Amino acid sequence: MPTHPQPANRRPKTSFGHLPEGHRDRLPPQAQALASLVRTLTDVCAAHGYERVAPPLIEYEASLASGSSRERLRFTDPVSQMTLALRSDITGQVGRIAVTRLAGQARPLRLMYAGQVARVRGDQLSPERERTQAGAELIGSDSAGAAAEVLAVAVEALTATGLAGLSVDLTMPTLVADLAAAGWALGTASLAQVRAWLDGKDVGALRSAGAAQFVPLIAAAGPVQAALAALKLLDLPDAVLARLDAIAMLAGGLASGQADISVTLDPTERHGFEYQTWLGFSLFGAGLMAEVGRGGAYMVAHADGRQEAAIGFSLYVDGLVDLGLGQEARPRVLLPLGTMAAVGTSLREQGWITVAGLESGTTAAALNCSHVWANGAVAAA
Missing domain, CATH: 3.40.50 (Rossmann fold)
Incomplete structure (x- = not known):
């Protein structure tokens, strides 16, 4: 009897109870700890005047403004025949709500959320493909005062969970573009090339291309006060100097509020901050390999094309559960x-x-x- 070759793309067999790679069941007591941590985080946000919204898990892909399109799981809606996607981030959904359902509300608008997000694949530090995300967004302002409030709320929320060794890494996502627009010489390089060389700390490439003016930015990274001092020695436009003053105020507020918090600044770091404007930040804690949260300033687009300033943060709760936080000892x-x-x-x-x-x-x-x-x-x- 002739045999037929198996197709090369044949799907592997699965058995009952197996889950897709990057997904998992939360069992007792971790599932309860997850719920408890979400409640702790959102209670802190609510105490600062942030009101909860609950956008859907699935939207038309065209409506999902935040998160990379490469991270979204897509499928066709059998009803509308349009492309739908599972959200990989909730921030953009909150922005959509702010400029549609809540467009007439007074600004600044303070909103918070919590829910599941999904992505196509994980990475080495965060292999999970489904995560619980909680956060807050302040729509209508990205001033230094707004940034100070948002950062303080994020730190207070994480501290309330019992997370120790908290650190904040600040960055200035649009700095390189702003300096180029102010006359800093790119030489023979494009802006994208200069950004890539700065990401790779490639001093030789910058000098060879005639973009040596950007080289000191590489050394101006580290503890926030030292980094700010190094940056202020450079020929910076007034707008950038004003942002440095705002960052100094943020760092001072964090230091005075949390005695053991570490604050650093890397002015050219852009990985994961492609949508942020003058400020971005990452949050880390003791025992966690990956960041526990990130945020920053960004713009929300209205239907008429108008751009509205906003700032916020997203926290990833699963890492806190894995640390053993959130477990309640009720007899x-x-x-x-x-x-x-x-x-x-x-x-x-x-x-x-x-x-x-x-x-x-x-x-x-x-x-x-x-x-x-x-x-x-x-x-x-």
Whole structure:
């Protein structure tokens, strides 16, 4: 009997219970910890006047303004026959809401969110393809005062989760373009080439192309005060000097509010900040390989083409769960079969978690309970 070759693109067999690469189930107690952390983060934002919005997981791809199109999972809507996409970032959705549903609201508009995002593939530091993102956006201003508020809220929210060793890395995403527009010589290079050489710290290429004026920017990176001092020695336009003053104010506010926080500045870092304007920042914590959050100033486009300034941050909650944060130590008490309902009501009002036994002889250990209701009182199991 002749055999037929298997097609080269045949899909691998999967068995029941397997998940796609980069996805996972959250089990007890991590799932509860995730919910607890989201609540902690959003409660801090709410205390600062940010109101929650909940955009959909799926939108028309053309409406998803933020995040790289390469990161989106796309498919065709069987109803409209238009291309839909799973969101890879929620920031752009909040911006869409701000300029459509809430276009008539007074500015600045303070909005917050929390939800799942998905991307086509992970990376070495963050292999997951589905993440829980929480954050806040201030629409209508990207002033130094707005930046100070947003950064302070992000730091306070992360501190409230118990994250230690917090550090903030600041950057100036449009600095190189602004300097080129102000007359700094690109030589024979394009702006894109100069940016790439700065990213790679390639001093030789910059000098060979006649763009040596940009070389000192490479050394002007590190602890924020030293970096600012090095930048102020350069021939900078007034607008850039004003931004340096704003960054100095931000750093001073962070240092005064958090004694152990580390603040650095890399003025030419642009990776992941392609949509930010004068300020970008990344947030890191002890025990985390990847960043726990990022944010910065950006522009939101209205339907008529008008651009509105905004600033905000996004936090990635899953890393906090993996550190063991967010777990609540509420004691669980077993209510043996036949216990009156009023007993459970009273115990829950006192803060206990009650677990009802549905069969006689059920043990506390079997239902993960530390205590048991016996002889009219709570006793250690």
